[in-house]
Amino acid sequence: xxxxxxxxxxxxxxxxxxxxxxxxxxxxxxxxxxxxxxxxxxxxxxxxxxxxxxxxxxxxxxxxxxxxxxxxxxxxxxxxxxxxxxxxxxxxxxxxxxxxxxxxxxxxxxxxxxxxxxxxxxxxxxxxxxxxxxxxxxxxxxxxxxxxxxxxxxxxxxxxxxxxxxxxxx
Numbered sequence: 536x537x538x539x540x541x542x543x544x545x546x547x548x549x550x551x552x553x554x555x556x557x558x559x560x561x562x563x564x565x566x567x568x569x570x571x572x573x574x575x576x577x578x579x580x581x582x583x584x585x586x587x588x589x590x591x592x593x594x595x596x597x598x599x600x601x602x603x604x605x606x607x608x609x610x611x612x613x614x615x616x617x618x619x620x621x622x623x624x625x626x627x628x629x630x631x632x633x634x635x636x637x638x639x640x641x642x643x644x645x646x647x648x649x650x651x652x653x654x655x656x657x658x659x660x661x662x663x664x665x666x667x668x669x670x671x672x673x674x675x676x677x678x679x680x681x682x683x684x685x686x687x688x689x690x691x692x693x694x695x696x697x698x699x700x701x702x703x704x705x
Contacts (some may be wrong), residue, residue: 565639566702567660568613568653572599572606578620582645585620589647592694593618598700614653614660616701622646625682628671643671643682645689651701664700668692 575594576586579651593616597605606612622644629640645668651660672681 551558566603568655569603570606570612570614571701572609572612572615572654573597574609574615574617574644576618576620580620580621580645582623582686585623585676585690588690589618589620589693592690593697596694596698597701600702600703609654613655614701616697617650617652618647618666619649620645620647620695633688633692640671640673640679642669642671643685643689645686645693647693647697649697649700654701661668661700666693666696666700668696 573590575592576590578586586588597603609615623646624644625641626644628642629642647666648663649666650662650664652658653660668691670685670688670692672685674681
């Protein structure tokens, strides 16, 4: 009986290892392109310095992901990603205890539209896809300072959203 149990356990282990041998971390989808050009970020939103921050975070996010190489010019790329910042909104969430007319915490939302085009086939893979980054800020040390500190974090969230939109299975 013990030999039978040992053989059954070994067979079960072999089957389990064979089943897991093809497992891969990540999304599993291969991008439709190998080299990506990220066009200069445009802005319709009145957010100072946001274009440069979002452009930097976009490049860093794609480099960190590693599934595609970045190209310096559209002629060197298989695809191009265009991002336009479309909105910046601050919504009051919590008022100050001493004065309910003053807001203590805001939810800040940075929105953008992204278009991904395959340059080889001239086919638009997606157009005006909505990207959204949202974070809360406290205005205790001043709203301007809180906004300034929050903007790089919003840009990072937006860039991560852009990577998923461009490289993960649509």
